[in-house]
Amino acid sequence: MAEKANQYIFREYDIRGEVEKDLTPGVVENLGRAFGSRVARSGGKKVSIGRDVRLSSDALFSHLSKGICSTGCDVIDVGAVPTPVLYYSQFLLGVDSAIMITGSHNPPEFNGFKLLMNKEGVWGREIQLLAKEMEAADFAKGNGSISKADVTNPYIEMVQGKIKLSRKIKMVIDSGNGCGGLVAPRLFKEMGCDVVELFSEPNGLFPNHHPDPTVLKNMTALRAEVVAKKAEIGIGYDGDADRIGIVDELGNLLYGDQALMIFAKDMLGRRKGSKVIFDVKCTSNLPDYVKKFGGVPIMSATGHSIIKNRMHEERAELAGEMSAHIFFAEDYFGYDDAIFATARMLKILDDARVPVSQFLSDVPHMFSTPEIRVDCPDDKKFGIVTELVEYYRGKYEVMDMDGVRVDFGGGWGLIRASNTQPVLVLRFEAKKSDDLERYKREVHEKLRTFGPLSALAPF
Incomplete structure (x- = not known):
């Protein structure tokens, strides 16, 4: 009988949990067996696997690949690489499927798996079926069998x-001592940039x-170094380098x-009429800005697999999330x-006649918060959001495609359940x-009426 997995590791768009507690050797090997079986029964044979630099990633690779190989599928090991390099392996190597072993921006004791079949993300119902x-x-x-392939140099x-x-x-x-340091400094030096490096050495601790470039305190050293070295731009990566933090020459994140918005203006200069997809956490300035430059803005639920699939459906040229995933087609x-x-972004800066701090000088000023994360148990968070949808629907205009986005009149607030962590994600914006x-x-005040959040401090 297969070892039973904790149901909460099966998230909306990936599989993620604590190593040893949730991601035991038996669970991970069975994941490999189930995924390999799906590949084999759909006529596939080869699965490329990459991994981040977390201390547990090598062991998880061993358990996962053992399970996959037991189904008759071959594993191509692309090594420790950023997630985008693993994604590129699908196009370079012609594999049927791919898996990235990564905990992304979660704490060091966590890890996870991003699954792809036929170059599409496996998410939602498909993860539950798995x-x-x-x-x-x-x-x-x-x-x-297991073989190795170099994807980094071709990338x-x-x-x-x-x-x-x-x-x-x-x-x-x-x-941030993550995978980005294995590729980015070398790449941009070879492109002719004067690169100042911070924390390029891989270290899974x-x-x-913490390797999350959307959190201001994590970018403290980068912001200071940009100003101290009089650099034109600063770039921060998360643990697997699929999310970007950009710092202007003044040290602002x-x-x-x-x-x-910057990428949209640039792209629409070449492809007017193109669609731009953005998630529910983004500023209300964004759709107006896209329209201003001749684009078609489309709001989407949050999630990298959701966004990728929505791009494919809409044939959009560009998409992005508040969490700093940017998708290019x-x-x-x-x-x-x-x-x-x-x-x-470097190409945009190369062509521009103004510094990064002036790129959005034509955008109306709004007062806004970054993402606010409120601890909330996995088994409570979705129920709380469901109640909030009904509560606010009786008072304001609301949008409920992903959590509840409340239109207060002079601004908005969002409360949604994270699909990757036991938290509620909030954001606010106002004129x-x-x-x-x-x-x-x-x-x-409303959140404090829920038992698990009764002691919630102000944010």
Whole structure:
């Protein structure tokens, strides 16, 4: 009988949990068996696997590949690489499926799996079906092999072939001791940039700061170094380099939606009429800005697999999330890639006559918060959000495609359940600072009426 897995590891768009507690050797091997069986029974044979630099990733690779090979599928080991490099392996190697072993921006004791079949993300109902297939234990049988392949060098050559710079740009790169340091500093030095490196050495304990570039405190060293070294731009990556943090020459951190607006203006200059997809956490300025430059804005639920599939459905050229995943389809492959996003941003800076701090000078000023994460048990968070939808629907205009986005009149607030962590994710925006604080207070008071959140501190 197959070892039963904790149901909460099967998230909306990936599989994630604590190593040893949730991701035991038996559970991971059975995941490999179930995934390999699905590949084999759909006529596939080869699965490329990459992994981040977390201390548990090598062991998880061993258990996962053992399970996959037992179904008759072959594993191609692309080694420790950023997630975008693993994504690229699908196009370079012609594999049927791919898996990235990564805990992304979760704490060091966590890890996870991003699954792809036929270049599409496996998410939602398909992940739940995979959980049932693991429990049923009706696995294919065979003897697959493991081989190695270099995807990093071809990836670097591919990016260099797409983006050419005409001048030396001084930049600071903070890889956060994650996978980005294995690729980005070398790539941008070879492209002619003057690169100042921070925390490029891989270290799965992330000793300098947590690798989440959307959190201001994690970017403290990068912001200071950009100003101290008089760099034109600073770039921060998360643990697997599929999310980007951008710092202007003054040391200010740009939010993910601000970065998306810059990329949208650039892309629409070449492809007017193109669609741009953004998630529910993004600023209300974004759709107006996209329309201003001749684009078609489309709001989506949050989640990298959801966004990728929505891009495919809408045939959109660009997409992004507040959490700083940026997806490119114009002269690219439609996946989120923080390293390629860096190259694109450098090209925009190369062509611009103004510094990064002036890129969005034509956007109306709004008072907003970054993402606010409120601890909430996995088995409570979705129920709380469901109650909030009904509560606010009786008072305001609401949008409930992903959590509840409340239109307060002079701004908005969002409360949604995270699909990757036991938290509620909040964000607020308003035209006036007083209104912003009022909206935050109102939501805070309501959240405290729920048992698990009764002691919630102000945010």
